[in-house]
Amino acid sequence: MHYEITIPDQFPQMTVKELLENYLLIPRKIRHFLRTKKHVQVNGDTINWQSPVNPGDLLTLTFDAEDYPEKILPQGQKGLIEVLYEDAHIIIVNKPTGMKTHGNDPTEIALLNHVSTEVGATCYVVHRLDMETSGAVLFAKNPFVLPILNQLLEKRLISRTYLALCQGRIKQDNWTITDKIGRDRHDQRKRLVDNRKGQSAKTHVHLEKAIRKNSLVSCKLETGRTHQIRVHLSHHGHAIVGDPLYSKQTASRLMLHAQKLSFQHPFTLETISVNAESTSFQEVLDNLSQEIS
Incomplete structure (x- = not known):
């Protein structure tokens, strides 16, 4: 596998070692392979590690099968999902409701299998959506960009905006929910608010309309957190319509949709923003509006 990256103008001057370790976040074992095999080139020339x-500059990295062994996945169906953005390293797709991410x-066919079939290579999930939730999902197209995207997610540098139709009238225009979330010991499928033992969680809610x-x-x-929006809203009496776990108000689907995803591309530094x-x-929503009229 060969990958080429043009160093963006905004990057400071640094050594090859610093670039691979601190910016590209390539694991130590893989950096060792790259160095000993002389699989790093700058502008077509094999260079010293401290160069x-x-x-x-054009950086070229070569990976062998032993560096990143390929995972074999069952084939999905090409063209089944909508591609919102794609380049040599990243793909973002619009997941339909009712499909598992992973x-x-x-042997189970899920969104990951369809995406991997679409691009002709194994992809890697950066974040997941519940099976019932639709919308934008980010995948890494190669294993060396995956830890970079994971770190962006961990540092909250990947912005995700969801639309939800929830029960009841929310009175405030803007609302931040900070209840901690833990497991429901009575039902392993569910989560609940547990401000004593749960994990920290923060959801910003904006009222669009009634x-x-x-x-x-x-x-x-x-x-x-798992089921974060679903748990936070239901705990405060505003369960999402059509939620099979937390709501009694039925609908043809869970009314939760990952509408927007945006972040700074780690290699080009351009802002990537998609709407699903x-x-x-x-x-x-249209059916409910028609019932009003």
Whole structure:
């Protein structure tokens, strides 16, 4: 595998060692392989580990199968998902509701399998959506960009905005929920608010509009706990419509959709921002609006 990266103008001058270790976050074992095999080139030349790299330089990395052994996944269906953004390193797709992001069983076909089939190579999940949730999902197209994207996610540098239709009228325009979230010991599928033993969680909620006795809200995550938006809203009496675990108000689908995802590309430093649409989510909203009229 060969990968080329043009060093952005905004990058400071640094050594090859500093670039691979501190910016590209390549694991120590893989850095050792790159160095001993002389698999790093700058502008086509094999260089010393302490050689400087400058903005505008072309970095070429070569990985062998032993560096990153390829995982074999069952084939999915090409063209089944909508691609929102793609380059040599990253792909963002629009996940439909009712599809798992990653299969629990090695033979199970999930979104990951369809994406990997779409690009012709194994991809890696950066963050997941619940099976019932639709919207934008980020994948790494190669294993060496994966830790960089994981760190962006951990440092909250990947912005995710969700649309949710929840029960009841939310009175304030803006609301931040900070309840800690833990496991429900009575039901392993569920999570609940546990401010004593739970993990910290923060969700920013903005009221978009009222629809009958429900509220359409946009939610931004600062943390990524399992079922975070679903638990936070339901705990405060505003369970998401159609939620099979936390709501009694039924709908044709869980009314939670990952509408927007944005972050700074780690290699080009450009802002990547995508918007995902969901026909099934919009149809439920339209039906409710028609009932009003």
